[in-house]
Amino acid sequence: MAIGEVSIEKKEGPRPCQSFREAWRSFAPAAWLGWQIESNWTDLFTFSVFTLVRPLSGALIVVVMYLVATRTNTQTDLFAQIYTGNALFTYLGGVLFGMSWVIHEDREHYEMIRYVYIGTSHLYWYLLGRAVAKFLVTTLSIVILLAAGKLALGLRLYWATIDWPYFLTAFTLGIISATGLGLALAGWMMITARQAGMVSEVAAGVFYLACGFLFPIDILPHWVQAVARWVPFTWWNEGMKRGLFGHGNSQALAGLSNGTILNWLALSTVVFGVLSFAAFFGAERLAKRRGILDQLTSF
Amino acid sequence: MRTETTDTIPRALRNNLRAAWGRAYVRVIGVNRELSWLLMDIFMPLFNIAAYVYLYRSMGAPRAYDGFVILGALMTAYWLNVLWSMAAQFYWEREIGHLELYMLAPISPMAVLFGMSFGGIFQTTVRAVATVAMGALIFGVRFQVANPLAVLGIFLLTLVALYGLGMTAASLFLVYGRDAWNLSNLFQEPVFLLSGINFPVKALGFWTAAAACVIPLTLGMDALRQLVFDDPGIGFISLGWEVLGLAASGAITLLAAWKALKYLEDLAKRQGRLTLKWQ
Numbered sequence: 001m002a003i004g005e006v007s008i009e010k011k012e013g014p015r016p017c018q019s020f021r022e023a024w025r026s027f028a029p030a031a032w033l034g035w036q037i038e039s040n041w042t043d044l045f046t047f048s049v050f051t052l053v054r055p056l057s058g059a060l061i062v063v064v065m066y067l068v069a070t071r072t073n074t075q076t077d078l079f080a081q082i083y084t085g086n087a088l089f090t091y092l093g094g095v096l097f098g099m100s101w102v103i104h105e106d107r108e109h110y111e112m113i114r115y116v117y118i119g120t121s122h123l124y125w126y127l128l129g130r131a132v133a134k135f136l137v138t139t140l141s142i143v144i145l146l147a148a149g150k151l152a153l154g155l156r157l158y159w160a161t162i163d164w165p166y167f168l169t170a171f172t173l174g175i176i177s178a179t180g181l182g183l184a185l186a187g188w189m190m191i192t193a194r195q196a197g198m199v200s201e202v203a204a205g206v207f208y209l210a211c212g213f214l215f216p217i218d219i220l221p222h223w224v225q226a227v228a229r230w231v232p233f234t235w236w237n238e239g240m241k242r243g244l245f246g247h248g249n250s251q252a253l254a255g256l257s258n259g260t261i262l263n264w265l266a267l268s269t270v271v272f273g274v275l276s277f278a279a280f281f282g283a284e285r286l287a288k289r290r291g292i293l294d295q296l297t298s299f
Numbered sequence: 300m301r302t303e304t305t306d307t308i309p310r311a312l313r314n315n316l317r318a319a320w321g322r323a324y325v326r327v328i329g330v331n332r333e334l335s336w337l338l339m340d341i342f343m344p345l346f347n348i349a350a351y352v353y354l355y356r357s358m359g360a361p362r363a364y365d366g367f368v369i370l371g372a373l374m375t376a377y378w379l380n381v382l383w384s385m386a387a388q389f390y391w392e393r394e395i396g397h398l399e400l401y402m403l404a405p406i407s408p409m410a411v412l413f414g415m416s417f418g419g420i421f422q423t424t425v426r427a428v429a430t431v432a433m434g435a436l437i438f439g440v441r442f443q444v445a446n447p448l449a450v451l452g453i454f455l456l457t458l459v460a461l462y463g464l465g466m467t468a469a470s471l472f473l474v475y476g477r478d479a480w481n482l483s484n485l486f487q488e489p490v491f492l493l494s495g496i497n498f499p500v501k502a503l504g505f506w507t508a509a510a511a512c513v514i515p516l517t518l519g520m521d522a523l524r525q526l527v528f529d530d531p532g533i534g535f536i537s538l539g540w541e542v543l544g545l546a547a548s549g550a551i552t553l554l555a556a557w558k559a560l561k562y563l564e565d566l567a568k569r570q571g572r573l574t575l576k577w578q
Contacts, residue, residue, distance in 0.1 A: 041481060042481070050481060050484075050485055053485060053488075053489055054484065054485065054487065054488045054489070055488075057488035057489040057491070057492040058488045058492075060492050061488065061491060061492050061496070061497060061498075062354070064492070064498050064502050064503065065351070065354060065355065065358075065497055065498050066358060067502065068360070068364075068498045068499070068502045069355055069358040069359065069360035069364060070358050070359070070360075078358070082354070082358075109394070198336075198339045198343065201343060202339060202342070202343050202346070205343060205346030205347055205350070206346055208346065208347070208350050209346045209347075209349050209350040209353070214350060214353070214354045214357075215353050215354050215356075215357035215358075216357065219353055219356060219357050220353065
């Protein structure tokens with residue numbers, strides 16, 4: 001290389017599989033940045049109110065619908081299933097939107113994605129870091145939602161009877177699935193311009209409807225039930241509810257043992273994860289080849 | 300001198316009307332420009348409609364409740380348009396550099412807001428009607444409209460009040476930075492809850508429902524429910540009061556929009572934030 005020439009050997013960008021130290025150098029600042037973006041636009045009080053009001057209102061809509069439809073009280077098993085299902089779904093919506101929106105926000109709004117991309121760590125670690133803030137905020141709001149449900153509505157959820165190991169295993173597998181899908185959607189964002197937000201909302205809407213978070217999948221048309229069985233979030237919902245209550249809300253899945261539910265969740269998580277990662281890296285390569293990674297569309 | 304004045308007034312009016320049409324045109328013509336948007340806007344709400352319909356069904360609610368969800372989806376579309384395409388619009392316009400052009404042009408920014416409203420109503424109507432028609436068809440919902448003119452009248456009154464609120468909020472959001480985004484987010488679920496999007500608002504209890512009537516959507520939804528569902532006990536207050544409330548709400552919000560725009564435009568200029576991006 002002649003003096004004054006600039007090396008342009010890094011053609012494909014940093015590899016995703018890096019040493020822990022390298023990954024951490026991207027992951028930790030991204031998590032901190034995500035937290036700052038989430039929270040530093042206002043004071044702590046306003047932020048707390050903002051964080052709680054939306055999920056609380058969403059939960060209360062379901063509570064009022066339940067009261068109007070059943071004309072009973074909230075100390076029932078049916079209510080507990082609906083309320084917790086609605087609360088736990090917040091994770092899925094939050095992670096999907098949180099991860100995919102980062103691409104749009106950093107590309108179009110802050111115009112920083114090119115700098116993130118040419119950094120030493122892969123974009124993948126940056127996205128995971130940014131998702132952490134969303135995950136923490138969502139966790140806080142869910143804990144408060146469940147506490148409010150227990151204290152104000154007599155939610156039939158008992159600390160002592162929760163099967164914690166089972167619940168936490170199911171929960172972790174589901175979060176991995178959600179993160180994988182979030183990455184896939186982030187990949188989609190890299191090659192599209194005008195679907196920001198919509199894609200994650202559609203995805204969340206589909207899973208909200210089809211995976212039994214609010215109501216048993218038994219009530220859905222058979223073909224939807226068949227599709228739902230291939231989606232990890234159906235097993236995730238069933239697994240978490242079994243961990244929390246000792247049983248799920250679906251008659252169709254009632255005959256399956258707890259172990260079978262976890263196996264299906266693990267299997268679908270692996271399949272979903274592989275497909276999601278492939279989609280993300282495929283989209284990334286495509287975006288780079290087309291030269292649209294940092295293309296501004298003023299949208 | 301007299302001639303100059305009479306010339307000036309029509310010219311100003313003409314300029315403002317052209318500006319309003321120009322701003323509306325983007326949204327009117329934009330309805331079909333991006334097919335993916337059109338499809339997503341029509342189909343996306345169907346998932347939520349279906350989820351809430353199945354929730355009601357799983358709890359053994361009467362089939363009439365499916366209609367609440369469909370009607371709620373219709374009005375939800377307008378509220379989301381008011382939030383994101385009216386209230387937060389000046390924030391977006393500032394980000395992409397249009398806002399300064401509006402301020403430099405020989406027009407009132409109110410004309411731009413009116414244009415945004417008309418365009419937004421047209422855009423949303425195309426999508427919402429398609430969504431509601433499909434939802435009603437899929438779930439077999441039948442609305443019993445005995446007086447279509449009354450329904451149309453109340454619907455239009457509700458839109459005037461809602462978009463008046465959106466115009467006021469657009470001015471308020473002008474002085475905010477990223478808060479505009481967060482405020483729009485904040486006014487989604489809480490407003491859906493208080494306005495009884497998926498259930499009769501009287502279920503919230505008298506005082507909560509009465510307080511919620513400050514939001515035009517609450518009055519509009521309740522009035523429409525009374526007109527399209529054959530259930531005499533469904534309404535919170537009588538239709539007459541709701542019409543009066545909506546009319547007053549429309550007048551107040553439009554006046555407030557004009558006042559707020561003048562005041563906050565001045566404030567934003569003095570603080571030097573009118574063209575400040577990335578706050």
